[in-house]
Amino acid sequence: MNPVLAELHDKARAVLDPVHHDFFAGGAGDEVVLAENEAAFRRLALLPRVLRGREIGEDFPVMISPTAFHKLAHPDGELATARALSGTTLVSSTASTVPIADVVAAATGPVWFQLYVQPDMAVTEALVRRAEQAGCRALVVTADSPVFGRHRRDLAHGFHDLPPGLAAENMRDLVEPGLRNIAMSPTVSWEHIDRLREMTALPLWVKGILHPQDAELAVGHGVAGVVVSNHGGRQLDLVPASLDALPAVVDAVAGRVPVALDGGVRSGGDIALALALGASAVGIGRPVLWGLAADGDQGVRRVLDVLRDEFLHVLTLCGGELSRDMVVKRC
Ligand SMILES: Cc1cc2nc3c(=O)[nH]c(=O)nc-3n(C[C@H](O)[C@H](O)[C@H](O)COP(=O)(O)O)c2cc1C
Numbered sequence: 001m002n003p004v005l006a007e008l009h010d011k012a013r014a015v016l017d018p019v020h021h022d023f024f025a026g027g028a029g030d031e032v033v034l035a036e037n038e039a040a041f042r043r044l045a046l047l048p049r050v051l052r053g054r055e056i057g058e059d060f061p062v063m064i065s066p067t068a069f070h071k072l073a074h075p076d077g078e079l080a081t082a083r084a085l086s087g088t089t090l091v092s093s094t095a096s097t098v099p100i101a102d103v104v105a106a107a108t109g110p111v112w113f114q115l116y117v118q119p120d121m122a123v124t125e126a127l128v129r130r131a132e133q134a135g136c137r138a139l140v141v142t143a144d145s146p147v148f149g150r151h152r153r154d155l156a157h158g159f160h161d162l163p164p165g166l167a168a169e170n171m172r173d174l175v176e177p178g179l180r181n182i183a184m185s186p187t188v189s190w191e192h193i194d195r196l197r198e199m200t201a202l203p204l205w206v207k208g209i210l211h212p213q214d215a216e217l218a219v220g221h222g223v224a225g226v227v228v229s230n231h232g233g234r235q236l237d238l239v240p241a242s243l244d245a246l247p248a249v250v251d252a253v254a255g256r257v258p259v260a261l262d263g264g265v266r267s268g269g270d271i272a273l274a275l276a277l278g279a280s281a282v283g284i285g286r287p288v289l290w291g292l293a294a295d296g297d298q299g300v301r302r303v304l305d306v307l308r309d310e311f312l313h314v315l316t317l318c319g320g321e322l323s324r325d326m327v328v329k330r331c
């Protein structure tokens, strides 16, 4: 892990209410997948190419993954995260504690809207219109959550509601006045993806793909991209690390749409490994929350800056290009 990220996590742990720290840090079940997401990177090594004789560009293929309830981390919540982007894309959660229009207005980079499809499609449509009107550039439908994950840390703390004064603001006054809970439903299907495609001209990504056949289905249903993700180990605690699931999805998609990855990315080297295995970009979840809790927008900026600097350094050391033949297992 990049030491700056470790330092920001230490600072966040010191300032956060322990219940909120554990909400952010925790995973589902025994937290096997939570640990595996990071461990998978340590099992791989990069074989750099040398003497390639070229300068590298400044492209930084990183997005901020959608995470809920930023006001639990910092009073400015998602506004602080949005201010820190300087060109990086923020995927803003349905469960944002700031309305999406305000997030976009504060943003210094593109904002995409993460959508939990609501079984009442009138409510889903109202969310989509809200995201469109706010100026979001894409929708990211989270597909790995037919039901809420069971997080033992939250159950042990009895944490199931936001404190008074905080709410999932995007869920306010949809269809009818008042605040709705976010529903998760196993009835959500590819048919909903088709309906969303008819409903909006925004590019539609699907997040939470692990099985190559689902990647194939996603392409068949006309998505603009897929995100290989296990929700940071917060849903099914039986799945592979995101990184280990990536190559088969990349093969199934075969270049037809971009394949992003999130889960366990904690250094510039991790970004390079994911790209070498075929990811077009990576998403960062918890480290952004640690930066936000530690130091608001400055902390988030620091996370992005150290990852950018480290990634470009690793890329230069690798000869400026990354490909699957450069990845080997550590013995
Ligand atoms: C506290 C927390 C809240 C999250 N909330 C959402 C969410 O609202 N929507 C979603 O699609 N994913 C959510 N995720 C999953 C992240 O988008 C992402 O997949 C994951 O955090 C990536 O792993 P990382 O934290 O190891 O970088 C959440 C993750 C965390 C840690």
Ligand SMILES: CC(C)CC(=O)C(=O)O
Pocket (backbone or CB within 6 Å): 068, 095, 148, 182, 231, 234
């Ligand atoms: C509101 C929650 C369901 C957000 C989430 O996806 C998570 O905590 O992992």
